[in-house]
Each structure stands twice: as C-alpha cells, then as structure tokens.
Amino acid sequence: MKQDEMAAIYDKYKNTVYRTAFAYCRNRADAEDIMQEVFLRRFAAAKTFEDENSEKAWLLRVTANKCKDLFKSAWRRYNVPLEAAASVAEIPQDNEVYHAVMALPADYRLAVHLFYYEGYSIAEIARIMRKTEAAAAAVLCRARKRLKRMLGEELEL
Amino acid sequence: MNMDDYRRAADSMEPSEHCRNEVLNMKNIRITRKKNHRMTAVLIAAAVMAAGGGMLIAADSLGTFDKLIGVQEKKDARGFSYDKYDRNNYEAIAENDEIPEESLSASNEKLSVSCDSVYCDGSSLLLGLTGEFYENVMKDYGSVHFDCEVIVNGKTHELRGARDWDCGFWRFDGRLYRDESRENGFSGSICLGLTEEYSITEPTVIEVRMYNIGDLNWNEPRGSRLGDDVSFTVSVTPDTALRRTPMLSMEQDGFSAKVYEISPACIMLGSSHPEWYEANTETIVYPDGTTSPKYSIHAGWYDENGNPLEPLDYTMDLDRDGCHVCPYAYADTSRLTVKWVNVQEQDENGSPKVIYEYTFDLTE
Numbered sequence: 001m002k003q004d005e006m007a008a009i010y011d012k013y014k015n016t017v018y019r020t021a022f023a024y025c026r027n028r029a030d031a032e033d034i035m036q037e038v039f040l041r042r043f044a045a046a047k048t049f050e051d052e053n054s055e056k057a058w059l060l061r062v063t064a065n066k067c068k069d070l071f072k073s074a075w076r077r078y079n080v081p082l083e084a085a086a087s088v089a090e091i092p093q094d095n096e097v098y099h100a101v102m103a104l105p106a107d108y109r110l111a112v113h114l115f116y117y118e119g120y121s122i123a124e125i126a127r128i129m130r131k132t133e134a135a136a137a138a139v140l141c142r143a144r145k146r147l148k149r150m151l152g153e154e155l156e157l
Numbered sequence: 158m159n160m161d162d163y164r165r166a167a168d169s170m171e172p173s174e175h176c177r178n179e180v181l182n183m184k185n186i187r188i189t190r191k192k193n194h195r196m197t198a199v200l201i202a203a204a205v206m207a208a209g210g211g212m213l214i215a216a217d218s219l220g221t222f223d224k225l226i227g228v229q230e231k232k233d234a235r236g237f238s239y240d241k242y243d244r245n246n247y248e249a250i251a252e253n254d255e256i257p258e259e260s261l262s263a264s265n266e267k268l269s270v271s272c273d274s275v276y277c278d279g280s281s282l283l284l285g286l287t288g289e290f291y292e293n294v295m296k297d298y299g300s301v302h303f304d305c306e307v308i309v310n311g312k313t314h315e316l317r318g319a320r321d322w323d324c325g326f327w328r329f330d331g332r333l334y335r336d337e338s339r340e341n342g343f344s345g346s347i348c349l350g351l352t353e354e355y356s357i358t359e360p361t362v363i364e365v366r367m368y369n370i371g372d373l374n375w376n377e378p379r380g381s382r383l384g385d386d387v388s389f390t391v392s393v394t395p396d397t398a399l400r401r402t403p404m405l406s407m408e409q410d411g412f413s414a415k416v417y418e419i420s421p422a423c424i425m426l427g428s429s430h431p432e433w434y435e436a437n438t439e440t441i442v443y444p445d446g447t448t449s450p451k452y453s454i455h456a457g458w459y460d461e462n463g464n465p466l467e468p469l470d471y472t473m474d475l476d477r478d479g480c481h482v483c484p485y486a487y488a489d490t491s492r493l494t495v496k497w498v499n500v501q502e503q504d505e506n507g508s509p510k511v512i513y514e515y516t517f518d519l520t521e
Contacts, residue, residue: 007181018172032176039180044223045248065252097162116160117167126520127491133520156159 006043016056017063023113024067024106034066061128064110100150108143115140221274221285222251224344228334233299239334240300244467245348246487249421250276250283253399257391267291267384272391278399279356281422284365284391286333286345294383295335295343301371305331305347308364312355350484360394405517412513414495415480421487423469427480428456428495441501453500454512460490493517
C-alpha cells in the first residue's frame with residue numbers, strides 16, 4: 001500500500017479508532033498503542049472493502065479485539081492491579097456523564113461508546129464485540145441501569 | 158443531563174500527533190499487546206522503504222499468524238501452491254493469538270525453530286512457528302512439511318496416527334512456509350484439535366517433537382530429510398471464552414443438522430441424511446443401458462453471503478449423535494445455511510439440485 005493511501009486511511013479513522021480504544025482502556029498510552037497496532041494491521045492486511053461502513057466496522061472489530069488482548073495479557077494480569085489501573089485513568093474533562101461511563105466495566109464502556117457515540121445498532125455492536133445480539137443487548141441494558149443508578153433519574157438515555 | 162455530554166467529551170479526544178508519524182513511517186512503533194510478564198522491553202518495529210514510493214510493513218512487527226494470512230493463494234517459484242489445502246482462517250486466529258509466557262527454541266544441523274505465537278481456546282491449539290534454514294532449501298519451494306508428535310497433559314498425539322475420537326484429537330497438521338521477507342526464513346503452524354477428554358482448561362506445558370522434516374511439498378515425492386528431530390516445549394494458557402458452543406440444532410423431514418462450536422479456529426458442524434435416502438435403492442437407467450443411483454446426497458454449509466465454508470480437514474470422518482461432523486474454517490457470519498443437494502440431479506443452472514435447506518440464525 002502506498003504511503004498516501006495509508007495516510008488517507010489513518011486521517012479518516014484515527015479518531016474513531018482512538019476514541020473507541022480509549023473508551024475501553026481509559027488511558028492515553030494504551031489507547032495510542034492499540035490504535036497504532038490496529039493501523040499496522042490494516043495496512044498489512046491490504047484488504048479491500050465494499051464500502052466505508054465495512055472498513056470502519058472491521059477497524060472497530062480489530063480495535064475491540066486488541067483491547068481485550070491487552071487486558072487479558074499475562075503481563076497486565078500480573079503487573080497492573082485493578083486499583084492501579086483505575087488510578088491511571090486519564091479522564092479528560094470534568095463531565096459527570098463521561099466519568100460515570102468511564103466507571104463502568106470495560107465491556108459496558110465499549111458497548112455504550114459504540115451505541116451512543118458511534119451510533120451502531122445492537123446487531124452491529126454484537127458483530128464488533130463478537131457477541132450474540134442477545135448478549136450485546138444485555139450488556140447495554142445493564143450499562144444503562146448502572147448509569148441510572150450512578151447519575152439518578154435525571155439522566156436521559 | 159444526557160449522553161450528549163459523553164459525546165462532547167469524546168469529541169475532544171484525539172491521538173497525539175506523533176502517532177501519525179509513527180504509524181505512517183512505521184518507525185519506533187511500540188508493540189505492547191502481546192507483552193508477557195517476563196518481557197518488559199518494548200518491541201521496536203522497523204520499516205523498509207520499497208522502491209517506487211511504496212512501503213512494506215516490517216515483517217518483524219507482525220505476529221507469526223499475521224504472516225500466514227493469505228498463504229493459501231501463494232505460489233512458489235515453480236508455480237506450485239504453497240499449500241492450498243491449508244484452510245485455516247489465519248486472520249481470525251491472528252486476532253486472538255498470544256505470545257507464550259515461556260517457549261524454548263530448538264535446532265538441528267539444518268534449521269532452528271521456535272514457537273512464538275499460540276492460539277488456544279481449549280479445544281483447538283495452534284502453535285505459530287518461526288525459524289531459519291541454514292541452507293537455502295526454500296529458494297524454489299514454498300512449503301516444507303513434517304511429521305510431528307505433541308504431548309498434551311501426558312497424552313501423545315501423533316500427526317500420522319489414526320484420526321478418530323478415541324485418539325484424543327480430531328485434526329492435526331503441520332507445515333512451514335517460506336517467509337518472503339527473510340532469506341531462508343520460514344513461518345509455520347502446527348494445528349491440533351482436541352476432543353473433550355483432552356481439552357486444555359488450565360495453563361499447560363506442551364512438548365513438541367518435529368521429525369521427518371523435509372517433505373518439501375505435498376505435490377513432490379519425499380526429498381532428503383532436513384536434519385534430525387527437533388524438540389521444544391511451550392507453555393500454553395487457554396482462553397476458553399474464544400469458543401462458543403451454541404448447540405443449535407434442527408430436524409425436519411428426516412434431515413438434521415447441528416452447530417456444535419464456533420471459534421476463530423473452526424466452526425464445528427454436523428449433518429445427517431434422512432432414513433429414506435439411506436435405504437433408497439432406486440436407479441437411473443441411461444439410454445446406453447448404464448445405470449447409476451437416483452440419489453447421491455451431500456450436505457454443504459454456507460455463510461450469510463452464500464459463500465461455501467471451507468472444510469478444514471477432508472480426511473476427517475467423525476460421527477457424533479448420528480451426525481456426520483466436520484470442522485470448517487472460521488467465517489465471520491451471523492447466519493449459517495446448510496443445503497442438501499442431490500448431485501445426480503441438476504437445477505436449471507446445471508448445479509446439483511438442492512433438495513432441502515435450513516438457515517441457523519447465530520444472533521439469537
């Protein structure tokens with residue numbers, strides 16, 4: 001793949017991939033590492049896609065997998081206790097809703113991000129997260145309930 | 158208070174500018190995904206500028222299974238396929254592999270080899286191999302095959318052993334492919350499908366012995382062997398969450414089918430024919446007086462786009478619950494359709510006539 005093609009792909013999807021990775025990792029360093037790996041994989045795969053939606057969905061599926069890989073790696077399991085992981089979270093703004101979303105479990109955060117930010121349907125989220133539709137719907141439902149519990153009924157979902 | 162607050166916060170986040178340079182120049186890319194607890198150093202990938210302004214991805218920055226993506230389509234210098242029978246979906250496997258926490262490399266007088274990627278969902282075990290020949294044996298050849306023995310939980314599985322449930326595995330193959338980015342270098346895989354009894358549920362040390370290395374290509378007569386046996390061990394931590402067992406089944410008009418298992422390594426599917434077919438003795442008599450059976454029914458599986466699923470192992474013949482069971486390469490699909498065709502009869506397009514079909518919705 002030529003460099004200008006790679007640059008075009010990167011510029012088009014960098015924020016999408018980075019923000020999704022951040023939603024899962026909650027820190028800039030990991031999100032940037034994952035983003036780099038996703039694009040490395042994209043350029044190496046030299047795939048052709050039917051349309052932009054397919055390409056974006058593929059990138060997000062790889063992003064979700066890379067995020068899960070990072071968190072299940074032995075290195076992280078052995079070296080980053082939960083408390084420490086929470087303490088390195090880099091939440092960028094003083095924003096109650098954002099803080100509440102970031103306090104959810106990782107799978108919940110990812111589902112919320114894909115649904116409310118990327119605008120994906122349950123079926124599409126299921127494919128990206130490699131879950132059944134029922135499982136994806138259940139994750140989103142539980143995430144909403146937790147957000148309501150944290151932020152009260154004034155939260156509009 | 159609503160989710161727009163979340164959207165506004167997310168909108169404000171962008172990756173650092175240096176990431177763009179690193180990704181596009183492929184320099185100093187930090188690969189952290191597959192770190193293990195002993196590996197604290199950051200892996201640095203290098204970039205190779207290709208002539209004509211293009212860019213090649215540095216091979217060292219890719220995992221072993223990444224390098225095997227598309228190997229089925231590659232041809233060697235003589236026009237032979239590297240291995241068109243390798244049906245593994247290496248793309249799906251590469252997304253879920255791990256660097257083993259402990260792996261020892263090994264060598265003989267002709268080659269060195271190490272296992273640096275592992276995929277294990279408990280039922281399927283794929284070992285990603287890399288190494289180098291000391292002579293230029295892969296100049297003309299795309300692949301080298303070998304016999305192999307793998308010891309898992311005290312059970313020895315042999316590549317050339319019988320293939321049935323009693324032996325503890327349903328699939329076993331191994332090969333080394335020429336690594337185009339390195340002279341004399343190779344990447345490869347050993348694939349093992351384990352039965353329930355021998356499935357890997359806990360971190361386990363696997364012993365591997367490769368022997369008869371040098372069966373250069375399935376299309377070729379056996380050549381001289383490439384040195385003595387090579388043995389190594391690798392520790393494997395299974396991720397059983399990679400494997401779904403939906404156990405979807407249908408039975409209608411005597412046709413039955415089951416979806417046993419879905420993982421990045423394989424989709425395990427089973428089907429059986431109606432009893433009337435098994436007992437049918439009807440024949441077709443052709444004008445020249447020759448005859449053939451009226452029915453010859455075969456079942457095939459298709460993804461949501463109508464593409465046929467690729468069987469992983471043509472030699473496998475398993476029966477489970479009265480079904481003929483076969484592993485297929487992973488396909489990213491939300492539906493699976495099974496079609497029974499009678500190959501003795503054609504439809505209007507000249508294709509074998511479909512006599513029954515059923516679609517499983519995997520999202521339910």
